[in-house]
Amino acid sequence: MASSTLPILMVLVIAAVVFPVKTSGKNDVLDIAEANGAKEFSALARKSPYLKKLLESSAQSNGLTVFAFTDSAYASSPAAFKEFINSTDGLRFGIEYHVSLGLTTSKDLRNNLLLTSVFPSPMGGSSLPPQFIRINFYTLPNSEGELNSVQTVTATGAPIIHPDLQASNGIVHIIDKVMFPIPMGVNMPDFLKKDPRFSLLFSFLTKANLTGALATDPSKPLTIFAPNDAAFKKLPKAVVAKLANVTFLQEVLEYHVVNAALYAAGLYDNQKLAPLAGGTILVLIGPGGVFVDNEQVIQTDTTVVNGVIHEVSGVLIPPAK
Ligand SMILES: *[C@@H]1O[C@H](CO)[C@@H](O)[C@H](O)[C@H]1NC(C)=O
Ligand SMILES: *[C@@H]1O[C@H](CO)[C@@H](O)[C@H](O)[C@H]1NC(C)=O
Ligand SMILES: *[C@@H]1O[C@H](CO)[C@@H](O)[C@H](O)[C@H]1NC(C)=O
DSSP, rough: OOOHHHHHHHHHHHHHSSSSOOOOOSSSSHHHHHHOOOHHHHHHTTOOOHHHOOOOOOOOTTTEEEHHHHHHHTTSSSSHHHHHHTTTHHHHHHHHEEEHHHHHHHHOOOTOOOOEESSSOOOGTOOOOEEEEEEEEEEEEOOOTTOOOOEEEEEETTTEEEEEEEEEEEEEEEEESSSSSSSSSOOHHHHHHHOGGHHHHHHHHHHHOTTTOOOOOOOOOEEEEEOOOOHTTTTTTOOOOOOOOHHHHHHHTTTTTEESSSOOOOTTTTTEEOOSSSOOEEEEETTTTTEEEEEEEEEEEEEEETEEEEEEEEEOOOOOO
16 A cells, blocks of 8 residues: 555655645645644734735745744743734734745755845835844753753754645744744844843943954854843942953953854753853753853843844853963
8 A cells, every 4th residue: 555655645745846836725835834733823924915925926936935833832932022923014024034935945954054034025115134044953962861862953043843844835844932033134242232231241342342253254153141231230349340350351251152053942951051261151941941150041042143142130250260
């Protein structure tokens, strides 16, 4: 039985790849997403005029690659995401960002691959430059704590849990987290400069002449555990006085930066990270959340062109050498 049906299935699969069919309304990327646990995603995407047009258009003969979040990912997404997509533009931006043109299968993926997102679309009226979906591969310990046993692949920090679903007009990868906040085309120092949460961090980075070092090429991404203003304000006076020493200040700031795009999905309990300053930062993850050197990460996974920003509520102080 299997031997007689297999060749037919293969022909169908190959035909779908070589001749992406105009949407029949039966098996397009949104139908496939809907049938695979991403009903909410499909419903939202059908409200986006640009995606609707792409789906209806036969011009997109190369097809689409859609990263569709599950309904449970949507349910547990931050209130800020639900609020964001509650407006016409937000809906368009938030959902378009999950789509790229052309067919990208799991075999095409590699660490730090950047896929061009359809956000900002020509219909978005936005002057933003092209935005990218960053792919990462992480090796995580298994439940016994053995390292190198579990591999996770993420798209802008969202784990891909069901790759390569074939649709008439593209490929669907099911992800179990929403991609949010969506990137706005700025690099790490520019983001920190503009975000009022990080005004003190940015002024210290400027004083330490580190803003240039944080503006790496997107192919050499960084992760910063970024202390917010409250974190600096609660530092003991003696430490603040020491920060006047620019060499010490540089050490402290470089102790918050890691040479990799480390989304939350790549962090695990008891992980030791090697910051630019040397030494190790200890990651602890428990019911209380994510902590680095005992300071709490209060917002994970802000994507910038050259990496990832995690907001932390305390300043990490490197141990005295
Ligand atoms: C969405 O917007 C409407 C008003 O436009 C408001 O009543 C509703 O509470 C909003 N929902 C969310 C989740 O923000
Ligand atoms: C500031 O940093 C840049 C690299 O980003 C370096 O080229 C420059 O020499 C530094 N300036 C000073 C005064 O150290
Ligand atoms: C400034 O900080 C550096 C690095 O921590 C240290 O080696 C140096 O002694 C400090 N200078 C002064 C004057 O305290």
